Each structure stands twice: as C-alpha cells, then as structure tokens.
Amino acid sequence: MSTTYHKIRADKKLLIITIIALVAVIGGSGFGIYKLSTNPPPSPTGDVNHDGKVDDxxxxxxxxxxxxRSTNPVKxxxxxxxxxxxxxxxxxxxxxxxxxxxxxxxxxxxxxxxxxxxxxxxxxxxxxxxxxxxxxxxxxxxxxxxxxxxxxxxxxxxxxxxxxxxxxxxxxxxxxxxxxxxxxxTDGLPEACRNFAFTDSAVTANNYDDLKNGVIGLWAGCVTTPWVPKYYVTMTLMPYGIYSAVSNEVMDFSEANAMYYGSEADNPYKQYSIKDFQSNRTGTGEIDITWDATSSQTSRGSLKNIKLMGNKLSFEFFHFHQYGPVTFQLYRQ
CATH class of the missing domain: 2.60.40 (Immunoglobulin-like)
Known part of the structure; x- marks a missing residue:
C-alpha cells in the first residue's frame, strides 16, 4: 500500500513538472510566427572528427x-x-x-x-x-x-x-x-540587413506631443530579435493610433514577420499608443498584435525606449510585456 501510494505521488509530480515545462516552452515562444521554423540545428560538416578537415x-x-553514424545501410x-x-x-x-x-x-x-x-x-x-x-x-x-x-x-x-x-x-x-x-x-546570417547601419543621435522630441506627433509617418529599417537573424521591415504609424508593419524578406527559405509575432495583415485593431514621456526624452507605450485580417482578438505588448531622432526612430517591443526585446531601428521614408 505504501509503495503504491508513493508511486502515485511520483507520477503526479512527474505530470506536474511536464505540464510546467510545456507551459514555459509555449509561453517563451509566444506562438511567435517566423514563417518557417527557425534555422535547423547545426549538424556535422564534412569531417567525422570535426577538426575542420575533410577526411579521405x-x-x-x-x-x-x-x-x-551509418544508421540505415542502403539495401x-x-x-x-x-x-x-x-x-x-x-x-x-x-x-x-x-x-x-x-x-x-x-x-x-x-x-x-x-x-x-x-x-x-x-x-x-x-x-x-x-x-x-x-x-x-x-x-x-x-x-x-x-x-x-x-x-x-x-x-x-x-x-x-x-x-x-x-x-x-x-x-x-x-x-x-x-x-x-x-x-x-542555411547560414543563419542577415541578408537585406547584413550591412545595415544605424547609430543613435541627438533626441529631437522635447515633450510628449513632439514624440506622439513625430513618430507618425512611413518608416523602414531593420528588426533585431533574440531568436532569428536581423530582417528588413516597413512600418506605417498613423495619426489615429493604427499601425501597419510588413516584411517581404525571405531568409534561409523563411518568410520574416515584421513584429515577429502575430499576423502582418492590416487590421483596424492593430493599434499603438504612447503612454508616457520620460525624463530622458524617450517614451513608453503599448501596442496590440492581431492574428488575422478581421478578428478583434489582440495580444497586447509593451513599447519601451521610444526614441525619435529627427528622421530616425528606434524602440523596443515586448510581447505580453515580457518576451523580447524585438528592437526596431527605422529611417523615415
């Protein structure tokens, strides 16, 4: 009886650990869409000994x-x-x-x-x-x-x-x-953004209104994430708080997604807002990700370090306020 009881407790503990691990994996990915898988895992190259030389x-x-390694002989x-x-x-x-x-x-x-x-x-x-x-x-x-x-x-x-x-x-x-x-x-390297250059310069927004009005317009540049190579995007920030963002880049046979998460399809529920103006003259805000062209279902994330530098704009996006940063470095078009 005691052995059975302890076995049941052990099985329950294993089940709980498995569920927690699955939740962590799903949460960490945020169901991020990078329209293929990320790069295949590294595999042995031309030499069995992995010494950088191709063997006889x-x-x-x-x-x-x-x-x-010859796991399936040819018959x-x-x-x-x-x-x-x-x-x-x-x-x-x-x-x-x-x-x-x-x-x-x-x-x-x-x-x-x-x-x-x-x-x-x-x-x-x-x-x-x-x-x-x-x-x-x-x-x-x-x-x-x-x-x-x-x-x-x-x-x-x-x-x-x-x-x-x-x-x-x-x-x-x-x-x-x-x-x-x-x-x-695949080589796992950026392509359109391989030689992209962006350096911070003097902040040009002096108050909240400067920043809110200054970000409006059409922008293009590169996005950096912790998970995939840097990729190229275009983004339109509209005066009434709606945005559009697309990436037409295909890297290593994969279509990049502008926001990394969600759908690129235009949707009136794709909205952004600048909530606060910081003492260092950068802003914070929120942005809603949608999952198709018509649904009102959204996933909200944070915008941090919104920095307007004349015809340059940079900011960080955190999905569900925690997964990121997805960093945008953009030039006004």
Missing part, C-alpha cells in the same frame, strides 16, 4: 561505420532492372520530402561546406553518367550556377548557402535514368 572518403566511411532493390536507387549526402537517408534532405547548416564564419555525395545504383556504368550540381545562391542576388561533377559514385562536393541540387543522368539498357537530390543549406 575511405577513412570517413570506416569511421562513420565504427561510430554508428539494393529486389528486382535487377537498371536503376539509381538512392542518392545520399553526408550519408543522410531521411529525406523530409522526396528527393530533398535538410539538416545541414553552414558553420559560423564559413560560406560553404564540403560533404561526401554517394550514388547507389545497379546495371549502370557510372563513368558514363552526367552529374551536375546546380546552385541557387541565397545571398545576395539569388545567382544561379551549374557545376559539373566527376562521373564517380562517391566524391566530395562543395555546398553553398541556398539551394543545391545534384542531378545524376545516366544511359542504360532501359533508357536514360535520371534522379536528383536537393540540399537546402
């Missing part, structure tokens, strides 16, 4: 096998017809979508990574294949280039920030066989 391919395969198909039955990069077999593999990111300070690429086939002479890598660079101008690779079944390939697609086309007794593997690669 034979050595790499041996070390991967001994370390258990030839049961039929004997000519075919390419798998393409692998860094020996990854889990494709999030057919013909696509995620999870490889560029280490900080690098512009590319080198990974082993392997073709698994039967009834095909790989030496007669055409193997090409097409790269659509993510920054700065989506430039596209094609790289001809060696006609061998295993080789190191260089992958760049953006979409990397390796296409294998081979003649066979069954006709031309072609298969592709796309590898999206």
């Amino acid at each position: 391919l034979d050595t790499r395969k041996s070390e991967e096998k001994s370390s258990g 030839p198909p049961a039929d004997q017809k000519p075919q390419i039955y798998d393409l692998r990069i860094d020996n990854r077999y889990l494709h999030d979508f057919p013909g696509e593999v995620f999870g490889i990111s560029i280490p900080s300070g690098k512009s590319q990574v080198t990974e082993p690429f392997e073709i698994y086939s039967q009834g095909i002479d790989i030496s007669k294949c055409t193997i090409k890598e097409t790269v659509v660079h993510d920054y700065p101008d989506n430039k596209k280039e094609t790289i001809v690779l060696k006609a061998i079944s295993l080789q190191n390939v260089v992958l760049y920030d953006g979409y990397n697609t390796i296409t294998v086309s081979c003649p066979s007794s069954a006709g031309t066989i072609e298969q592709s593997l796309r590898i999206p690669l």
